Amino acid sequence: MLSMKAKYxxxxxIHMAQTDRPMLPSKQIAxxxxxxxxxxxNILQELRQNGIVDSxxxxxxGYFLAKDARSIILGDIIRIIDGPLAPIRCAxxxxxxxxxxxxxxxACQLRHLMLDVxxxxxxxxxxxxxxxxxxxxxxxAA
Amino acid sequence: MLSMKAKYxxxxxIHMAQTDRPMLPSKQIAxxxxxxxxxxxNILQELRQNGIVDSxxxxxxGYFLAKDARSIILGDIIRIIDGPLAPIRCAxxxxxxxxxxxxxxxACQLRHLMLDVxxxxxxxxxxxxxxxxxxxxxxxAA
DNA sequence: TTAAAACATACTCATTGAGTGTAGATTTTA
DNA sequence: TAAAATCTACACTCAATGAGTATGTTTTAA
Numbered sequence: 589m590l591s592m593k594a595k596y597x598x599x600x601x602i603h604m605a606q607t608d609r610p611m612l613p614s615k616q617i618a619x620x621x622x623x624x625x626x627x628x629x630n631i632l633q634e635l636r637q638n639g640i641v642d643s644x645x646x647x648x649x650g651y652f653l654a655k656d657a658r659s660i661i662l663g664d665i666i667r668i669i670d671g672p673l674a675p676i677r678c679a680x681x682x683x684x685x686x687x688x689x690x691x692x693x694x695a696c697q698l699r700h701l702m703l704d705v706x707x708x709x710x711x712x713x714x715x716x717x718x719x720x721x722x723x724x725x726x727x728x729a730a
Numbered sequence: 731m732l733s734m735k736a737k738y739x740x741x742x743x744i745h746m747a748q749t750d751r752p753m754l755p756s757k758q759i760a761x762x763x764x765x766x767x768x769x770x771x772n773i774l775q776e777l778r779q780n781g782i783v784d785s786x787x788x789x790x791x792g793y794f795l796a797k798d799a800r801s802i803i804l805g806d807i808i809r810i811i812d813g814p815l816a817p818i819r820c821a822x823x824x825x826x827x828x829x830x831x832x833x834x835x836x837a838c839q840l841r842h843l844m845l846d847v848x849x850x851x852x853x854x855x856x857x858x859x860x861x862x863x864x865x866x867x868x869x870x871a872a
Numbered sequence: 873t874t875a876a877a878a879c880a881t882a883c884t885c886a887t888t889g890a891g892t893g894t895a896g897a898t899t900t901t902a
Numbered sequence: 903t904a905a906a907a908t909c910t911a912c913a914c915t916c917a918a919t920g921a922g923t924a925t926g927t928t929t930t931a932a
């Protein structure tokens with residue numbers, strides 16, 4: 589399940605990618621995207637610490653995308669906020685971890701299955717960038 | 731993320747599908763698959779109530795698959811234990827629910843994206859049955 | 873110097889996850 | 903018919919997570 593936090597992060601980033609303004613204060617983003625402001629502050633902090641957005645302090649400060657919306661990968665946003673895509677850690681490429689109780693990982697059918705699920709998810713989320721959520725009107729058409 | 735509960739459910743069902751015995755007491759399943767027994771009892775209850783397994787009481791009782799391993803769909807097992815596959819309810823086919831804050835669902839890029847993710851997951855999980863986890867030695871090869 | 877913004881830390885509070893415990897019901901066989 | 907082994911139901915614990923809030927500090931430009 590996608591957390592509210594990740595959902596808000598994506599909504600906020602979409603809004604930021606859509607605006608023509610050079611930067612937006614979190615308050616404006618919160619109002620426009622219908623997100624509790626203080627919670628959004630936390631989220632924007634995390635995104636900033638991970639190089640997705642950048643900020644300028646002081647009056648007339650605010651947040652802006654740290655790089656082009658074409659190089660912001662949707663899978664990465666979700667990983668930053670919610671952690672690995674894979675349904676189980678032993679099937680994660682970016683955050684692999686062995687199962688406590690696993691006897692023979694190579695033979696584990698569950699792991700194989702979940703690797704397939706992970707790859708299917710990655711196929712969608714790591715092939716799309718933030719810009720795709722702004723311009724492309726019918727993602728499902730392709 | 732797959733819960734421990736769902737992982738245990740799958741491990742238990744794989745074990746049941748692999749045995750040649752007509753039925754197995756939960757204690758044996760728990761030992762063989764390394765699952766806390768009382769927790770497994772809860773899980774088997776849920777699976778029974780959803781027609782995946784059936785049980786016989788008394789001495790020499792136990793649990794057995796309620797239908798052929800070929801007609802037990804992996805996606806359904808996960809839905810029973812962990813709920814819908816979709817990362818967000820508005821993108822679920824089996825448990826659809828509108829977002830509180832959604833203005834125009836048809837235009838919501840987030841929903842489109844998550845529908846694609848859901849379909850990708852379903853493509854793996856709803857196309858495979860319990861039997862696939864028993865016999866097929868290399869799921870990823872295909 | 874002051875208003876508006878980002879930034880940091882810590883806190884609440886309900887829900888979920890991961891189990892355990894106890895008691896009771898059912899069935900077979902000795 | 904009673905013991906033994908099992909299923910079944912319900913309630914309970916206990917820690918972690920999710921979803922925010924609150925308070926205060928620092929920065930910046932007018």
